[in-house]
Amino acid sequence: MTGPSPRTVLVAHPGAEMFGSDRMLLESVIGFVASGARVVVALPARGMLDVELRRAGAEVVILPMLVLRKVLLTPRGLPTLFRDMFRGLGATWRLVGRVRPDVVYVSTIIVPQWPLIARVRGIRAVSHVHEAEASGNRLVNALLYLPHLAAHRTLVNSRFSLDTITHALPQLARRSVVVYNGVASPQLTATPRRSIDGPLRVLYIGRLSPRKGPDVVIDAAARLAQSGQDVRVTLLGAVFAGYEWFEDDLRRRAADAGIDVVFAGFHQSIWPFLEDADVLTVPSRVDEPFGNTAVEGILARRPVIASDSSGLREAAGGYPTSILVPADDPEALAASLAQIIERWPEMRDAVDDSRRIALDRHAPEQYRSTVTGHVIDPT
Known part of the structure; x- marks a missing residue:
């Protein structure tokens, strides 16, 4: 049969x-x-x-x-x-x-x-x-x-x-x-570097779109640089067809502020970029139904700063190495980046706990x- x-x-x-x-x-x-x-x-x-x-x-x-x-x-x-x-x-x-x-x-x-x-x-x-x-x-x-x-x-x-x-x-x-x-992740993820020697390496992952707020990251990095902290920003993502003007605007904004910004384009695998980063930012201006990128940052054992709104609260909230900030607020994002630098040993020690929580939830x-x-x- x-x-x-x-x-x-x-x-x-x-x-x-x-x-x-x-x-x-x-x-x-x-x-x-x-x-x-x-x-x-x-x-x-x-x-x-x-x-x-x-x-x-x-x-x-x-x-x-x-x-x-x-x-x-x-x-x-x-x-x-x-x-x-x-x-x-x-x-x-x-x-x-x-x-x-x-x-x-x-x-x-x-x-x-x-x-x-x-x-x-x-x-x-x-x-x-x-x-x-x-x-x-x-x-x-x-x-x-x-x-x-x-x-x-x-x-x-x-x-x-x-x-x-x-x-x-x-x-x-x-x-x-x-x-x-x-949310999948590699079995082995790189440990954060022991200390912030040289520029703070800030990563953004997502569409280069006004809704997603990559310009907020550049503006926050500019404020941090004004306080004497060296910063490097990587934007991992691309624009929709017809939004090329926004990427041009981002490039002008970075040049005017004197910020080192790497436009990495779209890559299917995000993990090498997370390994190279110190902190991941998820600065959406608009409602997000969830926020996979924030979870991926936590799974990669990196501190995450996300907008305190919508589904991002569920994705990034409740972890010892995540910080929620008001949306569309470069000052708040800059202050949180400075806080991560100040608390780096504490953050570094807590990334494994955050990863365990994320593995259980997702x-x-x-x-x-x-x-x-x-x-x-x-x-």
Whole structure:
């Protein structure tokens, strides 16, 4: 006798990069594959995520789909929105018919057609929310979340995200479950240097975007330099197409302040840069649903300074080597950098305790198991 056929999971994701939600999608897929399921992932384009998904054992299909970007929600973007909506409906409908999945897993809220089509075709759907802007317009938030009422269950990555959904669309919040991100790290991480000899090495990881606040890091470094402390800043990340002007502005700002700033660009592996750093900064100006980067800094045994807002409080709070500061406040960030220098021996001795806490909170294996349980084996 043969055993039961493996379950088939059809996954929809809006991009193929390797940023926060992309990495979480990969972790989810690794869990699905490990459970014995057949996993088919739909992406709108090829990219680094595509390669990693196939390496993990998933099938990858590239097809047109509606991906809600802010530019589409403007008068100029409406023609593209309607074009992508109709093209995406047809392509999604045909793929669902061809794959015949047992469950559809929808990664992020910006691919809204997938839970609707799954519901119409009588297929169980699970949406995983990685976005939350409590400061955004409540009506806009409600409209973005609304299609996911068609899902049978919704996973969210933080209490902050759940609170944001509750405010915008209480009906969706009542069927939502918090699953904290799993964050991988190397088994061995470098010990921080014994003393701050030479410049303080400050690292920023993320998009070079006004929302993320890399300019705040440069301004804070300038203030620290004015007090006599040598500082070197590394910006690990790149701009979105069309935001090249912001990188030019950052370069001018650094030159005007006389600060040594390395524009490292995007790198898939962040760990060599964390190893070379003394402190990681996460200076977001806007709401963050969680904050994987802050956890990665703690796992790398580096002090972390993060904005005291939104999901960053959950990601970076409660560690002996993390400091929360007001968002968009270069003075506060500079003062915290100076505090880390002053308390360096204490910080250095506490990084192992912080890492142990982060390993317990954000073990990838636990994340994979939890997501797989909700998607493939729901109770």
